[in-house]
Amino acid sequence: MANTIQHKRGTAAEWTAADPTLAAGQVGVETDTGKFKVGNGSAAWSALAYFEAAAAAAAYSFQGSNYGYTSGGATATPTYFNTIDKFSLTSDANATDVGDITLARNYVSGASSSESGYTSGGWTGTDQNTIDKFPFASDANATDVGDLTAASRGASGNSSSENGYKGAGSSPTNKIIEKFPFAADANASNIGDATIARFYAAGQSSTENGYISGGSTTNVIDKFSFSSDGNATDVGDLTITTIGAAGQSSAESGYTSGDNPGINTISKFPFASDANATNVGSLSLGRAYAAGQSSTANGYISGGRPSTPTDRTARIDKFPFASDGTAVNIADITVARDGPTGQQY
Secondary structure, eight states, rough: OOOOOEEEEEOOHHHHHHHHHHOOTEEEETTTTTOOOOOOOOBBBSSSSOOOOOOHHHHSSBBBSSEEEEEOOOOOOOOOOOEEEEEESSSSSHHHHHHHHOOOOSSOEEESSSEEEEEEEOSSSSSSEEEEEEESSSSOOOEEEEEEEEEEESOOEOOOSSSSEEEEOSSSSOOOEEEEEESOOOEEEEEEEEEOSSOOOOEOSSSSSSEOOOOOOEEEEEESSSSOOOOOOEEEEEEEEESSEEEEEEESSEEEEEEEEEEEEEEEEESSSSSOOOEHHHHHSSOOOOOOEESSSSSEEEBBOOOSSOOOOOOOEEEEEOOOOOOOEEEOOOOOOOEEEEOOO
């Protein structure tokens, strides 16, 4: 009779709770998802990436197919929130509260790997430098996995297949582009500068580049490479000067939605060529400082601040990437707030 080889195994939740360190070459299997990781003898389970064949790794897409997330935010009081909300990208339904980030704050930046959502920086009355990570495979609280090089709020968030990025922001010079790895929990590094100092900018991600669009008092669209560290270049202009617009990304285009005070414009610019944005639609409710999420078919915007300084909304809008037009209000996040950030998988 042939010998049976059994690998170390458990559900995704059990692995997350135990967070063991696998021996070099040891395989750990998630029995409820079918995914597995291979140990290196030093990294904890949470720091290991899931095993992927080369073809699967190359197929990474910034856009999600399952769920969008809205993390952080604040009311006008202000009351800061650590809430992580999750909503379906396949059916229109209200979000549910599925966990907490480690520090309640708003004006945070978001990034998404294939396995985890990240929330970095933010504002609690002072700028923050925390990088939080929460799992997509199970509903759970975030963990503090590193620090930005400088405390910052209102920065853009970007994601490649291997790294999360934070672009510009409130301090120290408003131009720094930072990068942190998905494969291991680590601090961010300074890899370049945006062309213009700005904060409350929108972020977009193609397969090859990150974009920082608008912010403060500018309409400039910056582009920086994921394949090499370096400064961004000015590749076009938005249709209006924005502060607090949300960012979304299809496979072909970057989008900004909303603006301060209470602007409802949706703009689009191409990834294939450097060009100015065009206005392609409008939100159901004008707002600023909202979270942006992206599925393979639609852009989403959640929460935000409408035109009055003390007003906040819980509204989730959706607009199609395949055709230009008006967004529709499809659901609500659990708490009306501004300054949250978005993730998706």
